[in-house]
Amino acid sequence: MADFRSFSVFSLVVLFTVTSVSAQSAPELPAPSPLSRVEQRVGLTDFAVEYSSPGVKGRKIWGELVPFGTLWRTGANRSTKIEASGDFVFGGKKVAAGSYSLLTIPGQAEWTVILNSKTDLSGTRGYDEANDVARVTLRPTSSPSRERMTFIFSNTTNDTTRLDLEWHDLLLSIPIGVETDASVRSNIDEALDDAWRPHFASARWLLENEGDLDQALTYINTSETIKPTWWNTWVKAQILAKQGDQSGALASAAKAQELGKGDDIFEGFFAKRVNESIQSWK
Numbered sequence: 001m002a003d004f005r006s007f008s009v010f011s012l013v014v015l016f017t018v019t020s021v022s023a024q025s026a027p028e029l030p031a032p033s034p035l036s037r038v039e040q041r042v043g044l045t046d047f048a049v050e051y052s053s054p055g056v057k058g059r060k061i062w063g064e065l066v067p068f069g070t071l072w073r074t075g076a077n078r079s080t081k082i083e084a085s086g087d088f089v090f091g092g093k094k095v096a097a098g099s100y101s102l103l104t105i106p107g108q109a110e111w112t113v114i115l116n117s118k119t120d121l122s123g124t125r126g127y128d129e130a131n132d133v134a135r136v137t138l139r140p141t142s143s144p145s146r147e148r149m150t151f152i153f154s155n156t157t158n159d160t161t162r163l164d165l166e167w168h169d170l171l172l173s174i175p176i177g178v179e180t181d182a183s184v185r186s187n188i189d190e191a192l193d194d195a196w197r198p199h200f201a202s203a204r205w206l207l208e209n210e211g212d213l214d215q216a217l218t219y220i221n222t223s224e225t226i227k228p229t230w231w232n233t234w235v236k237a238q239i240l241a242k243q244g245d246q247s248g249a250l251a252s253a254a255k256a257q258e259l260g261k262g263d264d265i266f267e268g269f270f271a272k273r274v275n276e277s278i279q280s281w282k
Contacts, residue, residue: 033076040153043180045086052076089177091136143171199223230260
């Protein structure tokens with residue numbers, strides 16, 4: 001009986017020790033190829049490259065660790081990923097905004113750089129050339145020794161940048177472009193097209209909150225001058241009606257009806273309200 005108790009106590013001690021050790025978390029250690037990320041705004045477009053950064057560690061890189069003529073993840077672990085917030089030009093080819101895997105086929109004299117739409121590649125496994133969105137052939141140049149593979153954006157202007165891959169004794173510079181002028185013009189046009197809204201909103205607030213109707217009319221006239229819409233002409237009609245100007249109210253309401261034709265919001269809710277107001281103002 002004593003032997004059994006001794007064995008049981010010993011077993012419990014061993015079990016407790018093993019459980020305590022396994023419950024402890026593993027120590028945090030440096031990753032062999034740490035995750036890296038580099039970002040750059042070019043004009044109005046934001047770019048980011050996320051990759052794992054391997055080290056040379058005394059190894060021969062080009063032609064051995066990274067074979068020539070073979071698809072390479074261009075880093076370590078998962079494939080390298082590039083993100084762009086707007087459309088861009090990659091090696092002369094237009095590419096839509098989005099996220100892409102960035103892969104390469106290194107060569108002794110030339111490299112092929114590839115953007116592929118599949119971003120969940122495990123290294124190069126799962127790669128399909130049919131998903132390529134752009135390919136460019138570039139010549140690498142020599143560079144000062146760099147222990148860890150690194151991506152750097154360089155020579156950035158409002159319209160262009162270069163994504164430089166540097167590792168060991170090699171530099172590969174990838175040209176990237178954006179159409180900043182076109183984006184700026186589009187933003188300006190959009191802003192100007194909506195410039196009627198602040199004055200409209202101010203006038204409507206005064207109308208609906210027993211505010212200064214003369215000031216409201218000034219605001220809505222400015223809004224209508226910038227861009228006549230059924231929204232501001234209908235608010236103007238209500239302001240005029242509240243001021244006792246029935247003929248002006250009827251004219252603006254009729255204009256709102258005309259401008260609202262084909263508009264789902266107007267025809268779905270406001271058309272009936274405007275028509276009822278016209279009948280009551282006559």
